[in-house]
Amino acid sequence: MKRHRLANPRHGFYLILRAEDQATGAPDPVRWIDPLMKHQGIDYRISLLRAAAFHGSSHQAAMVFQVVVPKQLRDFEIGRHRLQFLYQSPMVFAKLNQPDFLRQMKSDAGFAQVAGVELTLLDCARYFHKASGMNGVAQIVKDIGAKAKPPVLAQAAADYENSSVRRLGYLLELAGHVRQANALEPFVKKAKTAVPLDPSVKPLIESLSESHEKNAKWKLVINESVEIDF
Template identity: 90%
Template sequence: MTSLDQFVDNRLLHGRAHFNRDEALAAVNLNPDGLTAAITRLVKKQRLANPRHGFYLILRPEDQMTGAPDPVRWIDPLMKYQGLDYRISLLRAAAFHGSSHQAAMVFQVVVPKQLRDFEIGRHRLQFLYQTSKAFAKLNQPDWLDRIKSDAGFAQVAGVELTLLDCARYFHKAAGINGVAQIAKDIGAKAEPRALAKAAAAYENSSVRRLGYLLERAGHTRQANALEPFVKKAKTAVPLDPSVKPLIESLSELHEKNARWKLVINEPVEIDF
């Protein structure tokens, strides 16, 4: 039987910079209390980090400055440990697909379960809930890509899901203007029919907002693919529902966009 230090070194030697408590208990010559003490010692020495109960990251010297490796290197094994499917989305996915404006300060993951956000070292992980029914429809290979790292692969939303997720969770994607910029940067890469098919699993108002922003960005084919969703809308909604007028009567002065049944209550600024 080996010590925890030897176990950790051996995992790194085989390219696995993570482990769970059960794996360690099976491999080391320690009882549960002894293992807890040994793990605590290595956490204090910055050899281990603990993003979730029972799951540990092995820190290389270069990771110790940031307190943990880039989450793309360990999000896949973490989610498998928790028994959950997932996709990296929003700002990190937009940057992956070529939105150079997105300097993602937060690592955002869409999951079919309510999970608590957390910080580890300099990294902040944010979990966005999507209903299990919609998630099961969307989290399919045809709509996902993979980010490669030295630790393997992680699932990331394809262009279509990235755009739709950003429109749905716009308040987590740098607001309406942030989504507008993402639509400008990567909208042309979306396949119109795939975009429309995926959009059927999203709230109608989110789809209409995305259609409007794609049109503003000059991506006519992609915007046109979403236009049929307007027929299902009964009333116009604000482009940015988070913006509340100081005087309610002034809301009547906002421009109405009939094509998308939106009240343009926030100016949209895009860098071309």
């Protein structure tokens, strides 16, 4: 077999390149992520931008293929594809990576595990810095939030950081998905202090942080204006 007909994303794991794969250097990762992770002996779920696109967020032209795993793994590139692995603690991951919270993404090579709408929203809120920032998350919430089942959303949210759940609740309410937002409102009672909507935004002068609007309902400091394309 000719050398250029093989790709090697991980030691001991090879991909056979078809003629249509030559332009991108490797097949779409959805075709081979499941056998790769089985080869590695690691459970996984496709999430964030690719999952959001799968569930109908038309704004998400995912340039990166993001996978949540219960182990620290290095990101890698193969051809034009960039794979990014997001760590979730094994205990939390085991509770969430269950059939009730997952869906199957089909390709011509088989199926791969993808986060359901509810996990996609929660993962985006948790790993917002990897999901095009808070404005990117807000757009995803607007696009697919209505598809989330409130009881399932609340059940899954119990295993996420309270601050992430409150941020998601605020964004759901902002986007007009009231039923889904209401399902997360009980989590506010567990919060002791208000946190910034966007923790990555640092004020130029410390005193300016006091001037930000506070949202008492979600116990958030609105330190970033959110723009959603309706």
